[in-house]
């Protein structure tokens with residue numbers, strides 16, 4: 216038996232059957248994939264996409280609301296929502312109108328528009344930090360946060376929690392292997408581990424020890440880790456302890472709300488009244504039009520102020536990019552936040568998230584499985600163990616990759632697009648009760664075949 220108490224032989228048998236069905240029903244997809252391989256590594260525009268799924272990549276024709284359609288005419292209720300970057304649903308009318316208007320008027324000027332003031336003001340209202348800057352993605356927002364923190368503190372090191380994901384930049388692509396820091400992937404400088412510290416989430420003693428030397432510029436964390444580890448929830452005293460020890464050691468603190476922003480306007484920062492020096496967001500904030508953003512306190516923002524413009528002789532922090540915070544992204548973000556990501560829309564997705572969790576929990580209970588159902592507002596999911604793990608190591612020990620892969624392809628063959636491995640199904644603001652029922656029915660059918 217695997218960690219999940221499910222027979223691995225049965226998993227492999229069903230996987231073989233479902234993989235064959237997947238390929239058989241998608242001749243056009245297979246044709247496109249073959250053509251793609253002639254001109255792109257792995258046949259896809261980003262080679263790593265091939266490592267996200269072990270079945271052939273789905274080629275998409277279009278998407279509307281909560282539904283994806285592939286080039287073979289199959290429709291899917293989408294619970295991956297492009298790894299949470301399409302939380303607004305596909306093609307929300309206010310965003311389509313705003314983006315179309317802006318493209319016609321010029322998508323880029325390298326000059327500010329009034330929308331940027333509105334968007335910064337709305338993010339300030341939602342997340343409680345007064346000053347905002349923009350990039351094209353959350354990765355570059357986190358990169359700039361680190362540079363600002365280094366510039367303020369004069370320290371070079373950055374601390375993350377085990378199991379983290381904050382984008383694809385050097386400092387973060389480091390992991391613990393048997394207690395030793397190692398590069399996570401190939402192509403990184405040999406000393407990439409030199410400026411990064413990693414400690415277990417929920418371990419305030421380890422954090423205290425790591426920060427005691429006053430060498431760390433900034434701690435970056437999701438308020439509740441949602442990547443690679445399924446879901447970790449903070450212990451009751453964790454965030455208060457984190458804020459206290461970062462303040463005491465002169466370390467800055469950044470909450471990365473790129474995923475957790477889906478719990479409500481202002482993310483977990485507002486929901487849990489968290490205090491920090493930075494907040495970063497990205498993904499769905501502009502309805503999938505590229506935009507990353509970070510908020511900061513007045514004290515932090517002071518380091519970016521240059522009253523003398525170019526003539527200021529203090530060194531400028533290394534931030535910026537030609538297309539960052541462009542008018543098209545700003546128009547999309549304004550429309551998304553003012554008309555799509557409303558209080559009512561979040562309440563709708565939260566209700567569906569509970570309905571999804573209830574359905575999953577019911578299936579697991581009737582099958583007599585000792586699994587834990589995630590309840591994370593619009594998002595649910597499963598940990599294959601009796602209680603929710605507290606750390607990434609605990610979560611990794613219970614991850615059953617073959618079973619996860621079977622779930623994906625089994626659900627895909629039944630019109631449900633599951634979250635990527637290590638994440639959980641999320642109900643977008645466009646999701647419906649029927650979508651949730653489709654997920655629960657497909658999962659129920661799989662569990663009935665498995666147990």
Ligand SMILES: Cc1ncc(COP(=O)(O)O)c(C=O)c1O
Pocket residue numbers: 298352353354355380381382383437442471472473474497498
């Ligand atoms: C918490 C978190 N931060 C940052 C990122 C990076 O986002 P992007 O790839 O859009 O730059 C991700 C992506 O999954 C994320 O989950």
